[in-house]
Each structure stands twice: as structure tokens, then as C-alpha cells.
Amino acid sequence: MDTINSGLKTEDTATAMSRYVADAIRRAIARPAALPRHEDVQETTSCLRGFLEELLPAAEAHAGCMPPTAPDGEGARSVVDAARRVLAEGPGDGLRSAVLHMRDLGRACHELRVALPCAQCAYLKADRREAERREDTGGMRDAATRMGVHQREAHAAP
Structure with missing residues (x-):
């Protein structure tokens, strides 16, 4: 078992990590009828923050290797910049602002997963x-x- 920065323990496979993160992203960007519990928001936010913090160096390196004029390169740099901005923001004062921040983190994680090449693929x-x-x-x-x-x-x- 490996421990990821967010405290998450996973199997030693990219698939298990990817499944866990995909589930956290789904929880983050879901639009339930009622706001989730504060503890659930904190747990999901912590997971997503840890994932972004681990993934950003690889994403920055990938975006940095692309030609400045390449459309994919510009898109990758834009995704990295957006993820950095979301990480710099805090959850705010109340539950509603914390949920909105969690959703922003979820979207940033999803965009990074889409923008980066997959070694397993x-x-x-x-x-x-x-x-x-x-x-x-x-x-x-x-x-x-x-x-x-x-x-x-x-x-x-x-």
C-alpha cells in the first residue's frame, strides 16, 4: 500500500488510484438536492487537493514540453494554470462556499486527467x-x- 499526500491509502496500481480519484471527482461535481455533510466535503476536498498537488508537477512538465503555438500545448497550460488558481483558493467561510470550492477542485482534477498522457495507455x-x-x-x-x-x-x- 502506498500513501498519497492526501493521506489516501491505495493499492499499488494506477487503476486503483484512478478509480478512487474518479469517484472523488464524481462526488465533488455532483449536484444533490441538499448540501452534503461538512465532514464529507472536507474529506473529498482533501483527497482532491492531494491529487492536484501530486499531479501538477507532471502536468507542468508535460505542458512545458509542448511547443508554445501548439493548440494542445496552449490547452494544457490553461488547464495547469486553472488548477493552480483553484489550489490557491480556500474553501471560504460556510458550507456552501466549501461545496463550491470542492466542485472547482473536482473539475480541475478532471481536466488534468484529460489533458495528461496516460502511461498505462x-x-x-x-x-x-x-x-x-x-x-x-x-x-x-x-x-x-x-x-x-x-x-x-x-x-x-x-
């Missing part, structure tokens, strides 16, 4: 290409299945 694509090179239809099918599972678990929209 790259690995699975390389696995598929290798199976194609060998003309191994079973290996290609297996790689495609694993990619589908990974896409559903790690990249599902909140």
Missing part, C-alpha cells in the same frame, strides 16, 4: 503493436480487451 498500445508485428491475433485481442477495461476504469467521465 501507452504501454497497452505498444503491447498491441507488438502483437500486430508478430501477427498474433490472440495477443491483439487480449491487448484490445485490456485497453477497453483500462479505458473504462481509468478514464471514465465523472
Whole structure:
């Protein structure tokens, strides 16, 4: 078990982390009829803050490697800047402002997850290409299945 900055304990896999974060993002941007409990807002906010703090250095490095005029580069830098702004803000004085801040953190996390390349996707694509090179239809099918599972678990929209 690894401990993430937010105090979250997860399995040693990107998929488990991604599932946990996707769930936190869903909780953060949900619009229930009533405001959530203050403790739930604090827990979700803490998780999302920890995730952003861990992910931002990689996101900044990724955005910094892109040409300044590339549309993807401009979008990635914009997402990083927005995440930095949200992290700098506080939850405010009351429950309503804390919920709004939690939602902003959730949206920032989701945008960063979308903007960053996924190492597991790259690995699975390389696995598929290798199976194609060998003309191994079973290996290609297996790689495609694993990619589908990974896409559903790690990249599902909140």
C-alpha cells in the first residue's frame, strides 16, 4: 500500500488510484438536492487537493514540453494554470462556499486527467503493436480487451 499526500491509502496500481480519484471527482461535481455533510466535503476536498498537488508537477512538465503555438500545448497550460488558481483558493467561510470550492477542485482534477498522457495507455498500445508485428491475433485481442477495461476504469467521465 502506498500513501498519497492526501493521506489516501491505495493499492499499488494506477487503476486503483484512478478509480478512487474518479469517484472523488464524481462526488465533488455532483449536484444533490441538499448540501452534503461538512465532514464529507472536507474529506473529498482533501483527497482532491492531494491529487492536484501530486499531479501538477507532471502536468507542468508535460505542458512545458509542448511547443508554445501548439493548440494542445496552449490547452494544457490553461488547464495547469486553472488548477493552480483553484489550489490557491480556500474553501471560504460556510458550507456552501466549501461545496463550491470542492466542485472547482473536482473539475480541475478532471481536466488534468484529460489533458495528461496516460502511461498505462501507452504501454497497452505498444503491447498491441507488438502483437500486430508478430501477427498474433490472440495477443491483439487480449491487448484490445485490456485497453477497453483500462479505458473504462481509468478514464471514465465523472
